[in-house]
Amino acid sequence: MNTQPVLLKPAFKDYLWGGTRLRTEYGKECSLDRIAESWELSAHKDGQSVIASGPHTGKLFSEYIDACGREILGSRGKAFDSFPILIKFIDAKGNLSVQVHPDDSYALSHEGEYGKTEVWYVLAADEGASLYYGTCCEVTAEEFRRRISENTVTEVLNRIEAKPGDVFFIQPGTIHAIGAGLLICEIQQNSNTTYRVYDYDRRGADGKPRELHIDKALDVAKLTPSPSADSSGSVTVHEGYTSRLIAKCKYFTTERLDIDGCAKLNADVQTFRSAIVTDGSAVLTMGDTELSLNAGDSVFIPAQDKGFKICGTCGILLSYV
Numbered sequence: 001m002n003t004q005p006v007l008l009k010p011a012f013k014d015y016l017w018g019g020t021r022l023r024t025e026y027g028k029e030c031s032l033d034r035i036a037e038s039w040e041l042s043a044h045k046d047g048q049s050v051i052a053s054g055p056h057t058g059k060l061f062s063e064y065i066d067a068c069g070r071e072i073l074g075s076r077g078k079a080f081d082s083f084p085i086l087i088k089f090i091d092a093k094g095n096l097s098v099q100v101h102p103d104d105s106y107a108l109s110h111e112g113e114y115g116k117t118e119v120w121y122v123l124a125a126d127e128g129a130s131l132y133y134g135t136c137c138e139v140t141a142e143e144f145r146r147r148i149s150e151n152t153v154t155e156v157l158n159r160i161e162a163k164p165g166d167v168f169f170i171q172p173g174t175i176h177a178i179g180a181g182l183l184i185c186e187i188q189q190n191s192n193t194t195y196r197v198y199d200y201d202r203r204g205a206d207g208k209p210r211e212l213h214i215d216k217a218l219d220v221a222k223l224t225p226s227p228s229a230d231s232s233g234s235v236t237v238h239e240g241y242t243s244r245l246i247a248k249c250k251y252f253t254t255e256r257l258d259i260d261g262c263a264k265l266n267a268d269v270q271t272f273r274s275a276i277v278t279d280g281s282a283v284l285t286m287g288d289t290e291l292s293l294n295a296g297d298s299v300f301i302p303a304q305d306k307g308f309k310i311c312g313t314c315g316i317l318l319s320y321v
């Protein structure tokens with residue numbers, strides 16, 4: 001079994017609300033003018049990451065898993081019939097549509113894929129940038145539907161100003177939208193099922209409004225205020241780094257690591273690990289593999305009984321099952 005950690009290159013999406021910060025700030029190489037999203041850890045058919053170091057360089061992420069064997073996902077990772085998570089950077093130059101995602105049971109019966117639980121870690125925020133998280137108050141389905149048609153639905157949403165380091169945990173059924181001026185890392189279930197409820201009356205590249213999915217959205221949306229969005233825990237100090245749990249659900253656990261020095265970290269046979277570098281630079285060493293890491297990089301670490309270390313000054317989002 002090949003157990004080296006590998007660098008990944010993302011798949012890109014040029015949705016109409018995207019900007020250019022993933023190129024200018026994270027050095028993403030992409031021929032698209034606009035980069036709305038980069039899918040940094042993805043085995044999803046709509047956009048796969050590609051292996052960018054080691055003997056499997058050039059393979060799609062799913063081809064790499066097939067070549068190495070599902071053992072690299074660990075016992076918890078391979079218990080899912082498809083790869084459980086998808087991690088993206090999102091550069092919202094404009095507002096994203098107001099949307100909602102179904103849970104597993106609704107998505108499996110209506111869309112043939114899993115539902116979507118997601119967490120946002122805010123990397124950068126323009127002055128006053130905000131997002132919508134749930135409704136502000138109890139709203140009936142009739143009122144919600146009427147407000148969509150009258151372009152006033154955002155008046156009943158819970159608007160929150162965001163700043164770097166903020167965490168938002170989005171349960172299925174929570175109406176949400178990322179607002180203009182936010183740069184976000186999103187860790188989510190491996191699903192691309194989105195029900196768009198409102199798109200600010202915008203037109204797509206073809207001059208037509210983008211499709212809305214109001215009936216399905218109202219089937220799954222919770223129209224009562226959601227509990228607090230912040231799922232993060234307290235900071236723990238270790239030698240060379242601090243850690244903070246930012247999300248934990250049955251699909252993934254994510255920790256924020258702030259490294260200044262050398263962080264000795266464990267791998268294990270229960271789960272693979274994903275390290276996303278959000279800022280700074282460092283070197284990851286595991287056995288005789290050494291990877292130099294810069295802001296924006298994505299590393300996949302196969303499940304195994306071995307330690308690794310990350311030395312440098314950087315912020316990491318470390319996710320596992």
Ligand SMILES: [Zn+2]
Nearest residue numbers: 099101118176
């Ligand atoms: Zn979403």
